Amino acid sequence: MTRTSIADEARLAVGNLIDFAGGLVAPSLRLGVTGLSRSGKTVFITALVHNLVHGGRLPVFDAMAEGRLSRAHLDPQPDDDVPRFDYEAHVEALTGKDRHWPESTRRVSELRVTIEYESATFWGSRIGPGKLHLDIVDYPGEWLLDLPLLNQSYADWSARTIAQSRVAPRSRLAADWHAHLQTLDPDGPEDETAARMAAELLTTYLRACRDERFSLSALPPGRFLMPGDLEGSPAFTFAPLDMGPGARAGRHTLAAMMERRYEAYKSVVVKPFFRDHFARLDRQIVLVDALQALNAGPSAIADLETALSEILACFRPGRASWLSRILTRRIDRIVFAATKADHLHHRSHDRLEAILSRLVQTAAVRAAFAGAEVDVVALASVRATREATVRRGRESLDCIVGTPEKGQRVDGETFDGKEEIAIFPGDLPADPESVFEHPESIFEVPESVSEDEAEAYRFVRFRPPALQRTAEGLSLSLPHIRLDRTLQFLIGDRLE
Numbered sequence: 001m002t003r004t005s006i007a008d009e010a011r012l013a014v015g016n017l018i019d020f021a022g023g024l025v026a027p028s029l030r031l032g033v034t035g036l037s038r039s040g041k042t043v044f045i046t047a048l049v050h051n052l053v054h055g056g057r058l059p060v061f062d063a064m065a066e067g068r069l070s071r072a073h074l075d076p077q078p079d080d081d082v083p084r085f086d087y088e089a090h091v092e093a094l095t096g097k098d099r100h101w102p103e104s105t106r107r108v109s110e111l112r113v114t115i116e117y118e119s120a121t122f123w124g125s126r127i128g129p130g131k132l133h134l135d136i137v138d139y140p141g142e143w144l145l146d147l148p149l150l151n152q153s154y155a156d157w158s159a160r161t162i163a164q165s166r167v168a169p170r171s172r173l174a175a176d177w178h179a180h181l182q183t184l185d186p187d188g189p190e191d192e193t194a195a196r197m198a199a200e201l202l203t204t205y206l207r208a209c210r211d212e213r214f215s216l217s218a219l220p221p222g223r224f225l226m227p228g229d230l231e232g233s234p235a236f237t238f239a240p241l242d243m244g245p246g247a248r249a250g251r252h253t254l255a256a257m258m259e260r261r262y263e264a265y266k267s268v269v270v271k272p273f274f275r276d277h278f279a280r281l282d283r284q285i286v287l288v289d290a291l292q293a294l295n296a297g298p299s300a301i302a303d304l305e306t307a308l309s310e311i312l313a314c315f316r317p318g319r320a321s322w323l324s325r326i327l328t329r330r331i332d333r334i335v336f337a338a339t340k341a342d343h344l345h346h347r348s349h350d351r352l353e354a355i356l357s358r359l360v361q362t363a364a365v366r367a368a369f370a371g372a373e374v375d376v377v378a379l380a381s382v383r384a385t386r387e388a389t390v391r392r393g394r395e396s397l398d399c400i401v402g403t404p405e406k407g408q409r410v411d412g413e414t415f416d417g418k419e420e421i422a423i424f425p426g427d428l429p430a431d432p433e434s435v436f437e438h439p440e441s442i443f444e445v446p447e448s449v450s451e452d453e454a455e456a457y458r459f460v461r462f463r464p465p466a467l468q469r470t471a472e473g474l475s476l477s478l479p480h481i482r483l484d485r486t487l488q489f490l491i492g493d494r495l496e
Contacts, residue, residue, distance in 0.1 A: 026114075026131045026132075026133055027131075027132055027133065027494070028078070028132070028133035028134075028135055029132060029133070029134055029135065029282050029283060029491060029494055030135045030137060030280055030281050030282045030283070031134060031135065031136050031137065031281070031282070031283045031284070031285070031490060031491070032137050032139070032277075032278070032281040032283070032284040032285070032331075033045055033136060033137065033138050033139075033285055033287070034138075034139055034140070034141045034144060034284070034285075034286055034287070034311075035141045035286055035287030035288060035289070035339070036141040036142060036217050036288070036289070036307065037104060037140070037141070037142065037210060037225075038104065038212075038289055038292070039141065039287040039288055039289045039339055040287050040289070040339040040340065040381055041104075041105045041138055041140075041141075041287055042090055042102045042103070042104060042105055042138070043090075043094070043101065043102065043381045043382050044285070044287060044337075044339075044379075044381040044483075045085060045087075045090075045111065045136055045138055046087060046090040046091055046094060046102065046381075046382075046478075047094075047381040047382050047478045047480055047483060048136075048381070048483065048487060049074070049087055049111065049113055049136070050087075050091055050478055051477060051478060051480070051483065052069075052072040052113060052115065052487075053072050053073060053074065053113070054477065055069075055477075056477035056478060057477045057479075057484075058483065058484035058487060059484055060482075060484040060485045060488055061484040061487045061488045061492065062120070062488060062492050062495070062496075063115075063117050063120075063492065063495040064484075066120065068117050068118040068119075068120060068495070069115065069116075069117050069495070070116040070117055070118065070129060071115075071116050072113055072114065072115045072116070073113070073114055074087070074111070074112065074113060074114075075112045075113070075114045075133065076112065077110045077111060077112045077135065078110075078112065078133075078135060079110055082108060082109065082110045082137075082277075083107060083108070083109045083110070084109060084110065084111060085109040085110060085111035085136065085138055086109075087111055089102070090102040094382060094464045094478065095464075095467055095478075099463060099464045099466070100405075100463065100464065101464060105138055105139070105140050106140065106226050106228075107139075107140070107226070107228065108137065108138065108139045108143075108273070108277055109137075109138045109139075110135060110136065110137050110138070111135075111136045111138075112133055112134065112135050112136075113133075113134045113136065114131060114132070114133050114134075115131070115132045115133075115134060115491075115495065116129055116130070116131050117129070117130050117131075117132070117495045118130070119496060120495075120496045121496055130495070132491070132494055132495060134491060137277060137280075137281065139273075139277060139278075140222065140226065141222075141286070141287075141311065142219065142220075142222030142223070142225055142226070143222050143223060143273055144222070144278075144311045144314055145218065145219065145220045145222045145307060145310060145311065146220050146221055146222045146223060146266075146269070146270045146273075147270060147273075147274055147278070147314040148220070148310050148313065148314065149220060149221070149262075149265075149266055149270055150266055150270055150271065150274070153246075154249070154255075154258065154259040154262040154263070155243055155244065155245055155246055155247045155248070155249075155259075156245045156246065157240065157262070158240035158241050158242070158243060158258075159240075159243070159244055159245040160245075161220075161240045162181070162240050162242055164218070165177070165178070165205065166178075168299070169214055169216075169299055170205075170209060170216070170299075173205055173208040173209055173214070174205045176201050176204065176205075177198070177201035177202055177204070177205045177239075180197055180198060180201050181198070181239075181240075181241070181242060182242075184198065184241055184242075184254060185254065186241040186242070186243040186247070186249065186253065186254055186255035187250055187253050187254075187255065188253065188254050189252065189253065189254065190252060190253065190254055190256070190257040191254055191257075192237075194254065195237050195238060195239070195254070195257060195258065195261075196237055198238075198239035199224075199236065199237045199238060199239050201239070202224065202239040202240070203224045203225070206219045206224055206225055207225060210225065212292060212296070213296065214296055214299070214300060215289075215292045215293050215295070215296035215300040215303075215304075216299065216300060216303045217293070217300070217303045217304045217306070217307035217308075218303050218306045218307040218310065219307075221265060223236070223265075223269050224236065230268070230269065234261050234264065235261055235264040235265045235268050235269065236265065237261060238257075238258045238261035238262050238265065239258065240258075241254065241255055241258055243255055278314070279316065279329060280329055281329070281331055282329065282330075282331065282332065283331060283332070283333045283334075283490050283491070284315065284331045284333075284334045284335070285334070285335040285336075285337055285486065285490060286308070286311065286312075286334070286335070286336050286337070287337050287339050287379075288304070288308065288336060288337065288338050288339065288356060288359075289338075289339055289340060290304070290338045290339075290352065290355060290356050290359070291338070291340050291343055291344070291352075294355070294428075294435065298436075301359075301435060301436065302436075304359060305359045308336075308359055308360050308363065309360075309362060309363050311363075312334075312360065312363030312364070312366070312367065313363065313366075315331050315334065315367065315372075316329065316330050316331055317330060317331050317332070317334065317366070317367035317368075317370040317371065317372035330370075330371075330372070331372060332371065332372050332373065333372060333373045333374075333375075333489065333490060334364075334367055334372055334373070334374050334375075335374075335375045335376075335377060335486055335489055335490060336356055336357075336360050336364070336374070336375070336376045336377075337376075337377050337378075337379040337486060338352045338353065338355070338356040338376075338377070338378045338379065339379055339380065339381070340380060341378040341379055341380045341481045341482070342380035342383045342384055342385045342400070342402075342462075342481055343385070343400065343425055343460075343462075344378075344400070344425050344428065345387060345398040345399070345400060345425060345427070346387065347398065347427065348425075348427050348428040349378040349481075350378070351427075351428035351429065351430060351432070352378040352428055353376050353377060353378045354432040355428065355432045355435055356376050356378075357376045357432070358432040358433070358435070358436075360376070364376075373489075375486075375489045377482050377485060377486055377489075378481070378482065379480075379481060379482050379483065379486060380480055380481035380482075380483075381478075381480055381483055382464055382465070382478050382479065382480060383465065383479040383480050383481055384402050384403075384462040384463065384464055384465055385400040385401055385402035385462055385465075386400070386401050386402070387399070387400055387401070388400070388401045388422055390422050390424070397424045398424075399422045399423055399424050399425075400422070400423060400425055401420055401421070401422045401423075402420065402421070402423075402460075402462035402463070402465075403415075403417065403418065403419065403420050403421075403462060403463045403465075403466075404417070404419075404421060404460050404461065404462060404463070405417055405461045405462065405463050408460055408461055410423065410460060417463060423460060465479060467479075
């Protein structure tokens, strides 16, 4: 089995040729933005575009720091059959009177930002002003987890999924599904009612795994958690059967029905996503909520490592060239970003980057070997906190200050969404290997701060920051941590 057929590759080549021809007049760059649920994809895109369009504070982004960025503005996107990223609504959510975080990504969307700039090179400056169309493609990371299914048979997928579900903490979450699974005979007759019940219980199990108390990441089929228009169709009404790897389904059996629907899911859902969106990307950023996994413990950390490895195995990394743009598009720059860096003091940011580097090291080496450039960064697309020093006895604590969301509880107190608090977030360990060796005590806490206090603080959700607005009602810059460094790595070379 292969991820794409010869016909698929031919269609990809034709699409790449069309994109290449369109870029001869005004070059374009397709940037993929993905990450697992609650990793901050929507906020990242909104902050990136807002700071570009409104001339935000981006000192490490060379084109802006050197005064070469003439302007950036939104243009109609190139793909009329893809929903538009609702940038304006997300800006209003972040900066409006009732400021809150935007809704999470639930489908593929697209936005085009046209950047006009002056070249930094001698010959480029003689030719005249440059223009780059930045096409941002937003898609759920859970959909990426489905791509490995293209190389797995139904029997092999079933065996692996069931084996994973029998390991704690998944085994407890899968109890109802396991009970139903024991009633199913793969060699028995086709049974629509049993198939629907199995699919529903599998979906309930996947949702439970995603709960922040467990924060498990490797949860295919990813589209079961966000089925959209196909919800209830036969392509979404299947589940694993306990039949062993490599087993063959008999004709007109329950296993044959499940296998047929599994293959339909790959054909109707997974392949079109790969062909129409994923295989057309030039650059990629993968947003990772590593802090949530660290909080959830060893199972979540191991699961996140597995999910990231499988996600990155789906990429087509390589050195970009004019020939690759025509024949087989390659992703030549990849950023792994540990989000919510504003929930830590800055002295732990390097440690957060080191932990993420450890989580993705195998896949990152593979991508670099193929010719792609890879970067790892601790990022806050919109900074919700500021730093402060608080005295406790003879000790000074490096704290963060922010406004907890309404309903958040800290040390027995429930907050109303208006009051600021200073909290001590703890320090990440200097050695990233210790996260895997002793995950039960990840955060280093001074003696003056109890473990109960630090545990409560680490789960606080902050509101977006209150911003000063201009007479026209706009905030010109959204505060961030390393958004400019990320932007420079992703597109800086295309603005020289």
